[in-house]
Amino acid sequence: MWFFDALASGFTRPTDPGHLQWFRIIFGTVLTARFALAFGQGGWDRLNPSSLSAHLAEQRLGPARARLLITLYRPALIVRTAAAPALALGLAPRLALLVVLPGAAMELLYLKSPNAVRYTLLTGTCLLLAGDLGHGLVVEHGLSTANTWAQCLLVLVTTDIYWNSA
Numbered sequence: 574m575w576f577f578d579a580l581a582s583g584f585t586r587p588t589d590p591g592h593l594q595w596f597r598i599i600f601g602t603v604l605t606a607r608f609a610l611a612f613g614q615g616g617w618d619r620l621n622p623s624s625l626s627a628h629l630a631e632q633r634l635g636p637a638r639a640r641l642l643i644t645l646y647r648p649a650l651i652v653r654t655a656a657a658p659a660l661a662l663g664l665a666p667r668l669a670l671l672v673v674l675p676g677a678a679m680e681l682l683y684l685k686s687p688n689a690v691r692y693t694l695l696t697g698t699c700l701l702l703a704g705d706l707g708h709g710l711v712v713e714h715g716l717s718t719a720n721t722w723a724q725c726l727l728v729l730v731t732t733d734i735y736w737n738s739a
Contacts, residue, residue: 576728579721587716588724594663594707596727597700601661604673604693608654619683620646630683642682649676666706670697692734699726 579586620627620643631639653676660669674697680690700706704719 576725579725584722584725585718586721587718588721589714590705590707590717590720591712591714593700593703593705593720593724593727594712596696597663597666597703597706598661598710598712600696600700601657601659601666601669601673604677605654605657605661608650608657608676611650612654616650617647626683634682642679646679649679652676653679663707663709663711666708667701670701673697674701692730695730695734696727699723699730702726 575586575588579588618624620630622643627639627643630642633639634642653673656669656672656676660666660673674694677690677693677697681687684690700723703723705713705717707713
């Protein structure tokens with residue numbers, strides 16, 4: 574019901590900032606696990622210069638863009654994997670999001686079915702629009718209008734994803 578109240582009030586209805594802070598912590602934790610597991614699942618060797626994946630990237634993106642992707646791939650893996658726990662721990666969460674989201678978007682260039690990446694980018698963008706992401710692992714409860722818009726967007730995006738997958 575709060576969703577419709579927030580819409581009716583022009584997103585000025587106060588919500589609990591703790592909900593979005595919990596989402597940030599869980600989102601960062603999931604990204605940390607996902608990015609760390611990517612190393613063991615062939616991620617580190619994915620775009621070696623003479624590999625099939627590098628050849629496919631060159632065909633898909635062209636030689637110049639593929640070389641750029643191959644050059645930036647491993648440093649991007651390291652940076653995004655370091656930024657994900659910072660997001661979960663609330664250490665400069667906006668900056669961490671600004672590093673994690675392009676690192677996740679990079680996967681669109683080589684994955685065959687990037688639906689999880691699209692959901693990650695959508696929900697991460699919703700977090701960027703929040704007014705209070707919190708700091709550390711402390712979750713603050715109370716009422717605030719800082720996160721109403723972001724919470725409504727997260728509910729809308731998640732509902733749309735599940736509704737369209739049914």
